[in-house]
Amino acid sequence: MNGAQDLGGMHGFGPVVREADEPLFHAPWERRAFGVTLAMGATGSWTLDASRHARESLPPAEYLCASYYEIWAKGLERLVVQAGLVGADELAAGRSLRPGARLARVLSAEAVPAALARGGPTEREPAAAPRFAVGDRVRTRVINPAGHTRLPRYARGKTGEIALRHGAHVFPDANAHRGGEAPQHLYTVRFTGPELWGEGADPTLTVSIDAWESYLDAA
Amino acid sequence: MNGAQDLGGMHGFGPVVREADEPLFHAPWERRAFGVTLAMGATGSWTLDASRHARESLPPAEYLCASYYEIWAKGLERLVVQAGLVGADELAAGRSLRPGARLARVLSAEAVPAALARGGPTEREPAAAPRFAVGDRVRTRVINPAGHTRLPRYARGKTGEIALRHGAHVFPDANAHRGGEAPQHLYTVRFTGPELWGEGADPTLTVSIDAWESYLDAA
Amino acid sequence: MTALHQDEPETAHADEHDDHGHSHLEPIEARVKALESILVEKGYVEPAAIDALIETYETRVGPRNGARVVARAWEDPEFRAALAADATAAIATMGFVGRQGEHMVAVFNTPEEHHLVVCTLCSCYPWPVLGLPPTWYKSAPYRSRAVMDPRGVLAEFGVVLPETTAIRVWDSTAEVRYLVVPMRPEGTEGLDEERLADLVTRDSMIGTGLARTPGTAAGEGTR
Amino acid sequence: MTALHQDEPETAHADEHDDHGHSHLEPIEARVKALESILVEKGYVEPAAIDALIETYETRVGPRNGARVVARAWEDPEFRAALAADATAAIATMGFVGRQGEHMVAVFNTPEEHHLVVCTLCSCYPWPVLGLPPTWYKSAPYRSRAVMDPRGVLAEFGVVLPETTAIRVWDSTAEVRYLVVPMRPEGTEGLDEERLADLVTRDSMIGTGLARTPGTAAGEGTR
Numbered sequence: 001m002n003g004a005q006d007l008g009g010m011h012g013f014g015p016v017v018r019e020a021d022e023p024l025f026h027a028p029w030e031r032r033a034f035g036v037t038l039a040m041g042a043t044g045s046w047t048l049d050a051s052r053h054a055r056e057s058l059p060p061a062e063y064l065c066a067s068y069y070e071i072w073a074k075g076l077e078r079l080v081v082q083a084g085l086v087g088a089d090e091l092a093a094g095r096s097l098r099p100g101a102r103l104a105r106v107l108s109a110e111a112v113p114a115a116l117a118r119g120g121p122t123e124r125e126p127a128a129a130p131r132f133a134v135g136d137r138v139r140t141r142v143i144n145p146a147g148h149t150r151l152p153r154y155a156r157g158k159t160g161e162i163a164l165r166h167g168a169h170v171f172p173d174a175n176a177h178r179g180g181e182a183p184q185h186l187y188t189v190r191f192t193g194p195e196l197w198g199e200g201a202d203p204t205l206t207v208s209i210d211a212w213e214s215y216l217d218a219a
Numbered sequence: 220m221n222g223a224q225d226l227g228g229m230h231g232f233g234p235v236v237r238e239a240d241e242p243l244f245h246a247p248w249e250r251r252a253f254g255v256t257l258a259m260g261a262t263g264s265w266t267l268d269a270s271r272h273a274r275e276s277l278p279p280a281e282y283l284c285a286s287y288y289e290i291w292a293k294g295l296e297r298l299v300v301q302a303g304l305v306g307a308d309e310l311a312a313g314r315s316l317r318p319g320a321r322l323a324r325v326l327s328a329e330a331v332p333a334a335l336a337r338g339g340p341t342e343r344e345p346a347a348a349p350r351f352a353v354g355d356r357v358r359t360r361v362i363n364p365a366g367h368t369r370l371p372r373y374a375r376g377k378t379g380e381i382a383l384r385h386g387a388h389v390f391p392d393a394n395a396h397r398g399g400e401a402p403q404h405l406y407t408v409r410f411t412g413p414e415l416w417g418e419g420a421d422p423t424l425t426v427s428i429d430a431w432e433s434y435l436d437a438a
Numbered sequence: 439m440t441a442l443h444q445d446e447p448e449t450a451h452a453d454e455h456d457d458h459g460h461s462h463l464e465p466i467e468a469r470v471k472a473l474e475s476i477l478v479e480k481g482y483v484e485p486a487a488i489d490a491l492i493e494t495y496e497t498r499v500g501p502r503n504g505a506r507v508v509a510r511a512w513e514d515p516e517f518r519a520a521l522a523a524d525a526t527a528a529i530a531t532m533g534f535v536g537r538q539g540e541h542m543v544a545v546f547n548t549p550e551e552h553h554l555v556v557c558t559l560c561s562c563y564p565w566p567v568l569g570l571p572p573t574w575y576k577s578a579p580y581r582s583r584a585v586m587d588p589r590g591v592l593a594e595f596g597v598v599l600p601e602t603t604a605i606r607v608w609d610s611t612a613e614v615r616y617l618v619v620p621m622r623p624e625g626t627e628g629l630d631e632e633r634l635a636d637l638v639t640r641d642s643m644i645g646t647g648l649a650r651t652p653g654t655a656a657g658e659g660t661r
Numbered sequence: 662m663t664a665l666h667q668d669e670p671e672t673a674h675a676d677e678h679d680d681h682g683h684s685h686l687e688p689i690e691a692r693v694k695a696l697e698s699i700l701v702e703k704g705y706v707e708p709a710a711i712d713a714l715i716e717t718y719e720t721r722v723g724p725r726n727g728a729r730v731v732a733r734a735w736e737d738p739e740f741r742a743a744l745a746a747d748a749t750a751a752i753a754t755m756g757f758v759g760r761q762g763e764h765m766v767a768v769f770n771t772p773e774e775h776h777l778v779v780c781t782l783c784s785c786y787p788w789p790v791l792g793l794p795p796t797w798y799k800s801a802p803y804r805s806r807a808v809m810d811p812r813g814v815l816a817e818f819g820v821v822l823p824e825t826t827a828i829r830v831w832d833s834t835a836e837v838r839y840l841v842v843p844m845r846p847e848g849t850e851g852l853d854e855e856r857l858a859d860l861v862t863r864d865s866m867i868g869t870g871l872a873r874t875p876g877t878a879a880g881e882g883t884r
Contacts, residue, residue, distance in 0.1 A: 001230040004283075008781030008832065010805040011220040011365055012279050016817050017802065022795045024719060029690040034718075034793075035711035036697045043705060052783055060231050060578070064223075064280035068784070068799045073693045086699055094695035100703025109709035116717060119760035122836040142417030144586060146230050150834045152781050154808065156417075157376060166764065166837055186835055188766075197809055198361030198375075204827040207808050210835035227558030227609065229582040235594050236579065241572045243496060248470040253495075253570075254488030255474045262482060271560055279801070287561070287576045292470045305476055313472035319480025328486035335494060338537035341613040363809060369611045371558050373585065385541065385614055405612055407543075416586055423604040426585050429612035 001053075001146055002153060004060035009154040009197070030069040037072050042107035042115055045083045049176035053148040054078040124183035126168035130213070131185065136162045137219040138189060140211065148176035151215045155207075158195055159219045163208055164188035171212055185213040220272075220365055221372055223279035228373040228416070249288040256291050261326035261334055264302045268395035272367040273297040343402035345387035349432070350404065355381045356438040357408060359430065367395035370434045374426075377414055378438045382427055383407035390431055404432040495570050503534045504567035504617060505638035508649075509631045511544070512622040522546065525617065529567060539566030539615055545608065546619045547645075552603050553618045554592070554645035556584035557610040564615035568643060575644065585609055595646045618642065620649040718793050726757045727790035727840060728861035731872075732854045734767070735845040745769065748840065752790060762789035762838055768831065769842045770868075775826050776841045777815070777868035779807035780833040787838035791866060798867065808832055818869040841865065843872040 007013075025031040041051060055075035056063070063071060080086040090097050107115060132138060142157045143149065150172050166186040174182040193205030226232075244250040260270060274294035275282070282290060299305040309316050326334060351357060361376045362368065369391050385405040393401040412424030477483045507529055511518040520528040525542035529535070542564060545553040557563065558581045563571040574580050583591050588605045592598070599605070608616045620642035626634060629652070641647025700706045730752055734741040743751040748765035752758070765787060768776040780786065781804045786794040797803050806814050811828045815821070822828070831839045843865035849857060852875070864870025 002228055003231040004279075005782055007801055007804040008779075008808045009221055009363060010279065010801070012222040012276060013800075013802040013805050014278065015802060016797050016800065016806070016814060018797050018818075019795070024793050025715075026796075027690065029693040031715050031719075032697050032711065033693045035714040036693075036700060036706055038714045039706040039710050040700065042710075055783070057231060059233065060223075060229065061280070061283035064801065065284055067689075068796065069693075070689045073689060073696065077692070077696060080696075080700070085705060086703070090699055091696070094691070094699075096699045096702035100705055103705055106705065106707065107710045108707055109713040112710055112713040112717065115760075116714075117759040119758070119763045120836075121763040123764065142415075144228060144416045144420075150782060152832065152834065153372070154781075155832075164766065166835070169764075169835060172835075186837070188831075188837070196361075197363045200362075200364075201809075202812060202828065204824070205811065205830065206827070207830040207832060209832045210837050212835075224559055226578050226581040227556075227585045229578070232577075232579040232582050234579060235574050235577065235583070235591060237572070237574050237595075243570050244492075245573075246467065248467040250492050250496075251474050251488065252470045254491040255470075255477060255483055257491045258483040258487050259477065261487075274560070283578065286466075287573065288470075289466045292466060292473065296469070296473060299473075299477070304482065305480070309476055310473070313468070313476075315476045315479035319482055322482055325482060325484065326487045327484055328490040331487055331490040331494065334537075335491075336536040338535070338540045339613075340540040342541065369559060371609065371611065373558075374609075383543065385612070388541075388612060391612075405614070407608075407614070420586075421589060421605065423601070424588065424607065425604065426607040426609060428609045429614050431612075 001056060001148065002144060003056045004058070004063035005056035006153050008152045025069070026067075029073075030067075033069040033073040033076070037076050039107050040076060040080070043103045043105050045085060045103065046079050047175050048120060049148055049170075049172040050178075051075060051079060052172070053176040054082070056148070122170040123166070124168045124170060124181060126183070126185060128185075130165060130187075132162045132165075132187060132213070132216065132218070134162050134165060138162060138187075138211075138216040139219040140189070140215055141217060143215075145173065147173065149173050151211065152209065154196055155189075155191065155209050155211075158191050160189040160191035160195065160208075162187050163190040166210070169212070171214070173212075173214075187211055187213070187216070189216065220275060220367065221363060222275045223277070223282035224275035225372050227371045244288070245286075248292075249286075252288040252292040252295070256295050258326050259295060259299070262322045262324050264304060264322065265298050266394050267339060268367055268389075268391040269397075270294060270298060271391070272395040273301070275367070341389040342385070343387050343389060343400060345402070345404060347404075349384060349406075351381045351384075351406060351432070351435065351437070353381050353384060357381060357406075357430075357435040358438040359408070359434055360436060362434075364392065366392065368392050370430065371428065373415055374408075374410065374428050374430075377410050379408040379410035379414065379427075381406050382409040385429070388431070390433070392431075392433075406430055406432070406435070408435065495565070499565060500569035501567070501638075501640035501643065502635065503532075503569075504564070504640070504643045505635040506631065507532060507534070507544075507567055507617065508619050508638045508643060509634035511546075511619050512626075512634055513631055518619075521619070529617075534566040536566055538562070539564045541612075541614045542567075542617060543608075543614055544617045544619050545606065547621045549600075549621070550602075550604060551606050552592075552599050552645065553606045553608065553616070554584060554588050555608045555610065555616045555618060556581060558582070558585055559609075559611060562610035562613075562615065564617055567617055568640060572640075592646065595641065597646065597648060618645040620647075623649050623651040625652055718788070722788060723792035724790070724861075724863035724866065725858065726755075726792075727787070727863070727866045728858040729854065730755060730757065730767075730790055730840065731842050731861045731866065732857035734769075734842050735849075735857055736854055741842075744842070752840075757789040759789055761785070762787045764835075764837045765790075765840060766831075766837055767840045767842055768829065770844045772823075772844070773825075773827060774829050775815075775822050775868065776829045776831065776839070777807060777811050778831045778833065778839045778841060779804060781805070781808055782832075782834060785833035785836075785838065787840055790840055791863060795863075815869065818864065820869065820871060841868040843870075846872050846874045848875055 139159045168183040169186040170181040171184045188208050189211045190208040193201035358378045387402040388405040389400040390403045408430045409427040412420035521544045525544040561576040637650045639647045642649045744767045748767040784799040860873045862870045865872045
């Protein structure tokens with residue numbers, strides 16, 4: 001979706017602000033928002049792609065005004081309601097009003113190291129041979145889906161070159177919307193600065209994105 | 220600039236909300252923000268293009284969170300400071316701390332009807348013949364200026380057709396930044412929905428923009 | 439990277455003023471009041487001129503102007519042709535001129551084509567014929583979606599057009615201002631211009647509505 | 662217009678919940694506390710697991726991991742080759758595996774090419790080797806500008822590269838995570854891996870910094 005999360009190439013945000021001490025968390029609630037989001041993710045009630053979509057679906061003004069873990073917390077609120085695990089009335093009340101659903105998995109403290117070490121690899125057996133090889137010229141498609149996509153606006157309708165192949169990976173545009181993993185070949189596509197940004201762009205610049213095969217046409 | 224003002228094609232703002240009574244102004248301060256902005260504009264201390272740029276230069280989060288006349292008011296604050304007419308200290312103090320500068324024009328109540336009737340026509344004598352004729356195929360350039368531009372992001376690098384010619388008009392990209400009027404031929408350029416939005420776009424849709432000649436290349 | 443991609447100095451300067459100047463928490467109401475009084479104290483603006491500007495758009499200039507233009511275009515083929523050929527001049531013959539209407543273009547709805555006007559970059563709108571725009575016209579939902587999903591926007595306004603009617607969106611990116619001339623409703627033969635103008639809603643001149651049919655409720659007449 | 666351009670129903674539903682649910686004015690602190698306690702009461706999460714997750718990234722996983730990878734790549738040509746060929750496997754030999762590092766790619770700075778990593782769409786970052794990202798990495802200024810004005814961003818970090826050094830920006834739009842291997846500083850011959858790792862700043866592994874030269878202040882050592 002063309003939401004506020006799609007920030008590449010925007011102006012007006014000012015300089016990058018670095019904090020003197022760079023705390024990982026700025027308040028106890030940020031710590032909890034982080035931990036509870038990971039713990040709920042481990043229940044398998046939704047995909048990582050769905051959780052990204054929940055965050056980017058915040059109204060743009062809210063997204064841009066919120067701090068990072070505020071976005072996570074509000075995204076998690078949406079996810080638990082959408083999944084039917086918590087009622088909006090319960091969020092409003094600030095407490096559980098009904099017994100919980102039965103989840104397939106609940107993460108225990110003991111299971112944390114193994115769960116983190118396992119992670120969530122997204123590479124899958126490819127169903128077909130890759131359409132493109134390293135060095136091929138490709139053009140990204142012009143798409144504007146209302147749902148989740150990982151093709152940023154700045155890189156649509158642009159011509160680049162396949163720089164890397166990564167095998168087949170889970171396709172977020174489907175997986176975020178209960179469309180299954182629908183794996184596709186994934187490539188790193190490299191564009192020149194002038195191709196992306198036009199006149200005045202740094203001629204030494206290249207920018208690459210990781211792009212699924214259905215984002216690409218032969219150029 | 221690729222600021223928050225460039226809204227065409229964004230998702231996530233929800234349905235269009237219409238007010239039951241549609242007040243022109245929602246509070247007395249909105250009335251004053253409107254009137255004082257027009258009255259200051261009439262002094263000729265900046266161009267209309269500069270005032271648009273002052274508004275779009277608000278940080279994106281602030282722009283999207285602000286109500287319409289709040290954006291005008293904050294834009295006017297920037298303009299009077301940039302023009303050296305009011306000091307930042309005076310805005311902070313909420314009152315004038317020094318005598319004002321001498322302005323070439325101050326709008327009187329009596330002069331209002333004539334000033335509004337005159338408006339601010341932007342057509343100028345063309346310095347050269349137009350490069351394009353109605354029906355010509357053109358491609359918009361890929362530009363990403365940090366300054367003011369009237370070529371929206373969604374219509375960059377797109378191929379369309381000249382639908383109307385409007386003669387030569389003041390060029391906002393220059394005029395917003397003390398670059399003079401630098402008039403150029405102005406055209407209405409029509410694009411198809413699929414050209415702009417890709418697959419799934421309404422095939423009956425066309426969208427046109429008004430585009431200055433330097434935005435366009437022959438396609 | 440060239441200067442093109444940098445924030446220009448004047449913006450940085452203004453940001454600084456905001457940081458060191460008054461607090462962002464100060465209510466906008468107080469900020470506007472302070473701003474006006476500073477400008478008045480300095481002799482840059484006259485409160486009576488501000489009053490006159492406000493009064494003009496609150497009481498004298500509104501969509502009735504545009505409705506009269508449309509009604510005349512419905513009734514008078516010569517005027518319609520003049521409006522199509524040079525809308526600024528044709529509209530000026532009715533006395534509607536000036537700010538935000540300096541360069542007018544009229545677009546005519548037909549069964550084959552429906553026109554819709556938007557300003558994605560700000561809030562451009564033909565003041566002399568329609569007055570000041572409603573809040574929704576200036577809002578992010580309308581500006582973001584009118585160019586990409588106009589049928590979805592129209593549906594929210596209760597306007598559902600046949601799929602065979604093409605949608606023509608006009609994004610007002612310059613000082614050209616567009617006036618939609620809606621289709622003349624059935625059953626309006628013999629009505630005079632004033633009665634016809636009663637049927638021309640404001641929304642129908644933006645393209646988010648249609649002209650009213652005689653006899654339907656006038657409750658939304660000013661829209 | 663097709664469904665592609667509509668807001669999907671689940672989003673609309675969530676909006677509704679926000680409208681009818683708790684107030685937007687409720688401080689985020691209270692919201693997060695309430696959310697956790699609801700999820701605990703329902704048996705979906707165990708507070709001890711949340712504690713363990715937090716503790717992992719506060720105390721055990723951080724940029725020292727990546728610094729050791731880089732130091733080894735500087736010292737050991739075979740490891741460097743393995744890192745270039747299959748970074749995930751090479752890094753796993755050092756015990757750094759798992760979440761947000763499942764598919765690693767290492768990119769090597771040279772006098773001709775400088776690499777810079779960003780995630781414009783969210784905050785993708787190689788947790789097993791760098792820990793959790795700093796706030797600036799997740800912020801709008803960095804995400805918006807790194808792809809369009811990387812030299813401007815680098816200058817703000819105090820990194821000014823020759824114009825002949827090409828900039829290679831990697832926007833992490835998939836689950837591939839990029840680790841920049843900075844150039845080995847002069848005067849580091851004979852240092853062991855631990856001492857070399859001391860020179861590898863976090864920023865140098867994102868691309869917003871360079872490795873430190875021996876003898877320079879270690880104050881920014883964790884960056």
